[in-house]
Amino acid sequence: MRLLPLVAAIAVGLASAGAAFADDAPAPAHIAVRAAHLVDVQAGKVRDNPLVIIEGEHITEVRYDGQVPAGYNVIDLGSATLLPGLIDCHVHLTGDPNEVKGDYYEAVLKRSSIDSAILSPTYAKRTLDAGFTTVRNLGADDYVDIALRNAINRGDIPGPRMLVSGPPLGATGGHADGTTGFSPWIQFHDINGVADGVDAIRHRVRENVKNGVDVIKFMASAGVLSAEASVGAPQYSQEEMNAVVDEAHRWGKKVAAHAHGAEAIKMAIRAGVDSVEHSSLIDDEGLKLAKQHGTYLDFDVYNDDYILSEYAKKGFPASTVEKEKTVGRLQRENFQRAVKAGEKMAFGTDAGVYPHGWNARQFAVMTKWGMTPMQAIQAATVNAADLLGMTGKVGAVAPGYYADLVAVSGDPLGDVTQLEHVAFVMKGGDVEKNDTRR
Numbered sequence: 001m002r003l004l005p006l007v008a009a010i011a012v013g014l015a016s017a018g019a020a021f022a023d024d025a026p027a028p029a030h031i032a033v034r035a036a037h038l039v040d041v042q043a044g045k046v047r048d049n050p051l052v053i054i055e056g057e058h059i060t061e062v063r064y065d066g067q068v069p070a071g072y073n074v075i076d077l078g079s080a081t082l083l084p085g086l087i088d089c090h091v092h093l094t095g096d097p098n099e100v101k102g103d104y105y106e107a108v109l110k111r112s113s114i115d116s117a118i119l120s121p122t123y124a125k126r127t128l129d130a131g132f133t134t135v136r137n138l139g140a141d142d143y144v145d146i147a148l149r150n151a152i153n154r155g156d157i158p159g160p161r162m163l164v165s166g167p168p169l170g171a172t173g174g175h176a177d178g179t180t181g182f183s184p185w186i187q188f189h190d191i192n193g194v195a196d197g198v199d200a201i202r203h204r205v206r207e208n209v210k211n212g213v214d215v216i217k218f219m220a221s222a223g224v225l226s227a228e229a230s231v232g233a234p235q236y237s238q239e240e241m242n243a244v245v246d247e248a249h250r251w252g253k254k255v256a257a258h259a260h261g262a263e264a265i266k267m268a269i270r271a272g273v274d275s276v277e278h279s280s281l282i283d284d285e286g287l288k289l290a291k292q293h294g295t296y297l298d299f300d301v302y303n304d305d306y307i308l309s310e311y312a313k314k315g316f317p318a319s320t321v322e323k324e325k326t327v328g329r330l331q332r333e334n335f336q337r338a339v340k341a342g343e344k345m346a347f348g349t350d351a352g353v354y355p356h357g358w359n360a361r362q363f364a365v366m367t368k369w370g371m372t373p374m375q376a377i378q379a380a381t382v383n384a385a386d387l388l389g390m391t392g393k394v395g396a397v398a399p400g401y402y403a404d405l406v407a408v409s410g411d412p413l414g415d416v417t418q419l420e421h422v423a424f425v426m427k428g429g430d431v432e433k434n435d436t437r438r
């Protein structure tokens with residue numbers, strides 16, 4: 001969704017709280033959600049007996065005296081624990097590894113973005129049902145992500161709030177170039193982000209902005225799931241990375257850089273990106289630079305398990321699995337170093353590399369490698385909202401925020417795997433899922 005209408009929507013929501021509505025407008029729903037506990041991610045503690053007061057799409061009050069205002073319908077979640085709707089800062093809702101049924105090249109060569117567009121609402125719904133009410137979609141061909149976001153915003157299909165990047169920018173032959181490794185006579189007639197040189201890059205950024213992206217993504221380094229030999233080598237010059245960030249920021253768009261290698265990570269941070277995605281081989285100098293620049297680091301530390309156990313069976317190229325082996329373990333060790341160094345960290349999983357709806361499996365990996373459960377939950381709520389520029393709208397249960405809520409039956413701070421079994425999901429005041437009813 002675009003940032004400007006969002007701000008306007010909030011302003012209208014707040015202004016209307018005590019105002020009269022036009023005769024033909026339906027009165028906003030008045031709902032109070034009761035639970036036994038609330039994870040207050042802003043204060044970093046758990047509060048008992050919360051009652052969340054909701055009018056229309058927004059939370060107007062959180063009270064603890066149990067008093068339901070007159071005229072409010074109560075949704076009683078009993079002994080459950082409430083949290084803000086979760087946020088994943090790195091997903092790909094236009095693809096899923098289960099589409100590769102034993103033959104990778106069949107999937108790559110016989111499917112198009114039209115197939116992606118058909119399947120993506122299913123992935124959006126799975127993500128929402130898993131408790132992720134906001135996602136940042138970092139990379140999709142042919143602007144399928146924009147159509148998906150718009151359909152969700154119009155209320156045509158259920159799905160999380162989406163910020164989308166469109167096709168990521170990248171160098172010819174690099175991680176964004178879908179025909180690398182194929183015969184030079186094979187061409188895909190798709191809209192992709194391949195752009196070389198400062199002028200072409202500025203043009204590509206402008207084209208993405210023109211077509212309605214919320215954020216700019218580019219490939220600072222090589223990757224795992226593409227055919228280049230390296231995993232981490234820089235794929236843009238410093239000058240090219242600077243151009244991406246300068247142009248994107250001028251248009252008011254944040255920038256996410258895909259970067260595995262230590263040098264590419266540092267170049268991206270120096271260019272002024274808002275987040276580094278993967279961050280796999282970040283070194284001490286990179287950690288220092290990220291801190292100096294206030295750059296968010298996203299470490300997608302769960303999907304290593306899935307790639308190593310499933311990709312060979314599914315028929316992905318052996319080189320992909322071999323490349324993952326060179327970065328997976330190191331990425332987790334570097335995640336731990338980043339936690340210890342007190343870096344700004346947000347929750348991003350690269351969903352689509354593993355099946356949609358499993359996003360919360362990353363919490364257990366994050367806590368195994370050095371985060372407290374509260375830190376991991378904050379990475380997927382307040383920190384993620386800050387990275388997305390959505391503080392005040394999502395990522396907390398507080399007045400003025402969207403009524404995006406999830407609930408789990410157990411204690412997510414004692415056992416973060418509780419978050420893998422979200423029983424209740426509300427987005428913007430609408431109940432999307434409620435398994436607490438018997």
Ligand SMILES: [Zn+2]
Nearest residue numbers: 090138139350
């Ligand atoms: Zn990705």
